[in-house]
Amino acid sequence: MKTNYLFAAFFLLSLSLSFTSFSQNITQRGPNNPGVPTIVQVSAKDSLYVMREHVVLQLANEQINNDLLFFKAYLLTGPQQNRYSNSRVLHIELQDTDGTTVKKQFHEIVNGMVAGNIIVPKRTKEGNYTVKAYTQWMKNYSDTPYTQKHIQIGDAFDDTNIAPKNTITILPEGGTFLQGYKNKIAFQIPSQLVSNDGTLGTIIDSQDNTIIKVQDYDAGSGIAFLEPKNGERYFLKLDNGTTYPLPNSEDQGHLLRINNIAPAIASIQVVRTEKAQKTPLKLVGTLRGVPYFEKKINFTKNSADIKLDKEKIPRGILQLQLIDLEGNLIAKRPIWIEGQSLQITMDQVASTDNEVTYKVKVTDQKNKPVKTEVALSIISEGDKSTSIKETDLFSSLSQERNATTERNRRFLQDMRVLIAHQDNGTEASIMTDNITYPIQKGLRVIGYAYDLNNKLLINTPVQVMFTNENGISIEETTTDANGVLRVDNIQIDGETTLVCRTKADDTKSRLVQLERIEDAFYVDPEKEKARIKEAKRGSKKERNVSQEEKELAVKPFDTSGTLVLYEVPLTGKKTKEAPPTETPSVYGVKPPKHRIIYQDPDKPKQVGELLLRIPGVIVSGLGDISPTVSIPRASGSPLFVVDGFPITQASNGFGNSFTGGILSSAPRSNLNDLLAVVNYSDIQRIEVLIGPDAAIYGSRGAGGVIAVYTRFAEDTFIPRKNAQLEFQGYEPVVAFEEYQQNLSKRERENAAVLYWNPSIETNENGEAMITLPITDTTKPLKVKATTINQKGNVGILQTSLN
Template sequence: MKLFFTRRGGWPVVAALALVGAGSAAFQAADSVPLGQILTRLQTFYTTAQPEISYLHTNQAAYASGETLWFKAYVVHDQTHQLDSLSRVLYVDMVTPTRQVVFRRTLALRGGLAEGDIVLPDTLTQGVYTLRAYTSWMRNAGEETFFTRRVPVWQASSLTSEMAPLPARAATLAAAARKNAKLLEAASKPEVKFFPEGGEYVAGLQTVVGVKAVTAAGQGLALNGLILDDKDQEIAVFTTPALGMNSFGFTPAAGRRYQARIKLPDGTTQTYPLPAVQASGWLLNVREIGPNYQVYIRHQGMAGAAAAPEALRLVAHVRGTPVYAGEGQITGAETYAASIPKAKLPAGIMHITLFDGQQVARAERLVFVPDPEGLRVTLTPDKARYQPREAITLDVDVRSAAGEPAPAELSLAIANLAGLPTVGTTDATVQSHLLLTSELRGYVDNPGYYFRNPTPATRKALDDLLLTQGWSRFVWKELLTETSPTAAYAFPAEQSITLGGQLLRPNLKPVPNGTLTLLQKKSNTINVGTANPEGYFLFVGFPGQDSIKVLLQARTEKGKANVLLKLNELWPAPVKLLPAPFLPAATNPAPEVVAYGQRSRRQQVLERQFRPDTTSGIVLRNVTIKGQRQAPPSGPRSIHGRANTVLETSKIPNADSYSNIFQLMQGRVAGVQVTPSGYSYQVLIRGVSSLTGSSTPLFLLDGMPLADADGLLGILPNTVERIEVLKGAEGAIYGSRGANGVIAVFTKRGNPNYDSSKEPSVGIAVRNLPTYYRAREFYAPRYEPTQPNNPKPDPRATTLYWLPRLSVPASGQARVIFYASDQGGSFRAVVEGISKTGQPALGETSMTVADVR
């Protein structure tokens, strides 16, 4: 066990030392040269920040409740796309449509690889969930750099369950259908936005405008529209295809305002404003012409100002590798032109940025560079059709575009083509993520479309996408300051499971150089260390093999106990989620849902019956839990009577492992929304009406009112007896202060009958550290020729085979042998992965298994 000091912002010095010496030395220039400064800062960012990309390959696109979701994780370096990145710990979450994390996995990365699974209980609510994967280091760049995948889960078990009376089941489904219809209606309202190429409309300068029309679920919309000026004169006409994106030419006039009048799918008309026209500014246009990307730059000065030369600098990079750098000047109506040859550009998104003479980024354009040297992955089954339980031999061949063998790390999934509906699914692949979506901010609907069949139409669609999508790695304004790009990083690059945080005073100011004592309860091991001047600390070296409960005690530098421990959250609460459609209600399911549900349920029952170690998600039913209002224990600490909800910490497993009471409350109190906000939290009680215009509830601590939620941050969960939530009539006793509801916290210390000598004081925290998840093994029986008639049924009907570790050696060839099941059908085999040189690998084929006679 070791304790590392951390810099301001929290990232460890040991990580900084590990970064020294990495990166490219291209385009070296003296710092006194502005263009050299720009390139140097760009390289410095990638050298020190070392961005990471995570990706999950799953066995299916959609699931029925009760099934197992199998996944393979890949983590690569952003610049090279090679495996074995900076981090050695990966976190995988599954998040509900209401932003609650329902499943968590902590995985040990070995060479940038890990595998896992999630058993989806058959009680899981139907909906489109979000699967996300991230490292601690990735959290410094924000949630939008996490890998995310939409995963629909269908409540297919209700189609075959006979455990509830039919009328009750019908009533429940009818209520769900009504609610679903309202959600679908709300989700149909479109969002339409306009994006001038380069970033701005400049009066009098013709440019290209990208338009993006999507539903609330992120799906594209085909629309027709007109561009009108403030005199209602028609300026331009446009349409959007099914993807919802297109572009059109536009020349804005000085002093004019513009809007779009659009005919919506329901026949109604709605207007949307365009961004304001700038009287002066820069224009950046990029066109793909022959073997080059042609860049055109124009500048419009202020009206009435004499034309004078304007200095400019142009920088282009792909994943931090500079591919073009030039500088010059432009006067009046001149056009500055530059050519960037396509021949030797790395594959991916090229960022082209225009700077003025003061090194201010004025315009930016994203352009996609295809990979002409992509890998060729071939899957060849030894037959096209197989009998039940017959051996299947699948040859895998990976080669470069030149035909040379290419070693790679792959994963293989073989699933029934008769699957669930495609509603809410995604066609994202390792190729589309590495080369496209990992570099973009925001949701991209079905990115695999742009790669499956490259044509002029798909290239145009991809260019329209990049006209309307943001970028995520850094902001030039921040990059060109003297501050280190990682100075504000708060999370370490974990080599093992860590325990970190900050020491604070009750007023939330840092405690400098405080002392820490860490006790591992199982082994009675004690470690002692000191925090840094900003109060940050980080314990590393936890093996993650067994469950570890630790007690951490903090004191000031002089040994005083008035210290609060603010521990880093291991799993960040979701703030943003992928836009997702609502699945149709189960009152009248589609035939494909019924058929799949029957196959899946039969498979789960057989697994449960014949495999004691089953991964089936079937759970016990007929358990009814009824909630009711509870009267709090009588005492002098409260003036109210009954509470709507009482949360007793003694009834919550591992309640003392939470960093604060807000984490404890998240997802446990119906109608109460708890959301992280910086270093604090926002609490909203639904169903209350405000008399003051505020939405903040009244917070009480042992009956005493607090100014805001921050007053409860220093209250550790292990000191809390209960939390009561009041709304409506129950909170009326507090007058207008309780109009938004009441959160009343009662501590153990405040109870006169409690013996405080047995309870840890402030400055002590207890946490259960996670263990590395040990992935289950996919059930894939072998049928020897001498024993073809095994009496046990083979239930595999949805996913026939899952092989998370498929290593292709230097020969570029590998062979996989597995067996067909008792269930016939057509199956699709897909391999995904990454080559040794960092290229995405993707291949597929199909095969058929005959039905049992």
């Protein structure tokens, strides 16, 4: 059944035509053609199956003393786990041991990868923390969608919340312990309890008779084989005399035996006791919830041998489950699938008195060069540095290849997986037919929209203005019947200020404030009814706007053609003098009085008319679609600045309008760029800066600066800050070199991370050169390099530098 379903899923994935269906459109960018989207219309369940995503994290260091943690994330998608992602947003959360989120960040996914950093908030307490990484799409699955990594902040290390180091683990293979059969049992004890002779302890019976010693294979982990007798109890006796009971043996049931030492084939044996029920059974293998293997068990004399082709399964932990036809679990066993791995080497090729040059090379299993991107870190391992053991796609290759044979390496990895994942339970299948969380192509702003009279705005056009250090731009949208304002697919970096407004006769009705919806994909029906009633009766009840809105994100949008330029009536009436209170000029630079014009708050004039009243400013084409502004005395197109924030300048600096049949030689700026950002009735004054006055804006001010200031809070005017929110976009990436330069000498000397480069690109020969400064540290240096190419092949290097 599942085999046919798997084939159908792959068939759907390969199609490039659309089916008539009540489902969503999915844009797929596969590894073979990442730039060309293929539109496939499939059911929700098919979409969840073929587009399942998984995140793999590499941290530059698991312990930090400062305020920055560097990481590289790889996104793997689909049944074959290729490195690409339909999602464009990666969510990163830093949580303490209580599960409280200390920091949440958003990062943009490019080519199935993210290279970023986590800025730890100031005054964060020392201790153990968890880094969680996930996409919005991953939250559709019933099993845990998060990728987790444990880190240590500060020097105070406490591993009790990371791994049960003080507990004893005893796990029979498959979860069954049968009398009269040889059973494989995995053991794990704290490494400090390993005896001097290299054993974990001794298996004894109830009479204290020694049965067999358990060899230590890997820092407190071992394997032993035992054939229990009917009615006998067995114990693990440690070197200190403490005993721990083994599970009670059974006289009927099934054994699931697996030999996973061979590189391509896993040998599986299913054994059935004479007393066991002779019901039909099947063996199912799933990896991250996706079925890859299913085999009906055909017994011959109560035994069945099965060969599992591991080369057809992507890299990861495959959960094998022996079940009956009703889905009841009989036995289970996790095994490690190596997949098509890559080899990374790092060799010194040159050196001077100050630096050393290394060649990083990536090859496949046939020793052919691989062009890919490598993330590489070098850390200094001090006495307080503690390694946190976790099993992920990089873990099986964490041993140096020259330290042991490949056969022994696979044996150790199989033992680690058996111990770490035997009790993780059955992987959840995709049971839902609905997609709750769509593929996220960008960040989102969503909330209930109110004016400053606390009136809910239903089906109301709203203009959203975005302001950050890069300038100002706008987007136009309309609230829905519930008064909800949405802006989707936002792409912007860093902190941004959001201001919303709508059409109205007064500023208090014109400015819009948002009350954030906590869960953007669930709205409480009862709360909706209450809000609609409130809107109909025009409630003036005061509300407290949540400060958590800062987590939202915004992005400038192209607004050309979205606003209509009003006709400007020209009159000879003089505007009012300056009000007693006004917005201060930016940096205290104020031009001469004749280059300042004030708006009349009682009878406000259009922007074009105000500019015409300033000597030296030319406004052309006021009746045209694209009027322009120029300052002949300056050399370039004027720069518009609103309340200190520059608006994007025209690239060529010349407008297209004509004056008297002759194209004006003065560079111009399109007046619509200013009209799209500020309403003429909100203007307090306009200042024109020329020459030295405009020098504070650098080369952008060479063509002069038209600085627009909006009104301060007085009488009928409301301050803009009452309707503005601060939001966080994609987390800006801090380059490692910049980070190091900002450290003090002492911080640099004590820093654990000496080198980090998440994007080392190998050439056609699979090679890349890196140059490292020579350090005078006497501490051992640990190198870790990882890569996952577009086919999902994984490579890792972990070694030490002399």
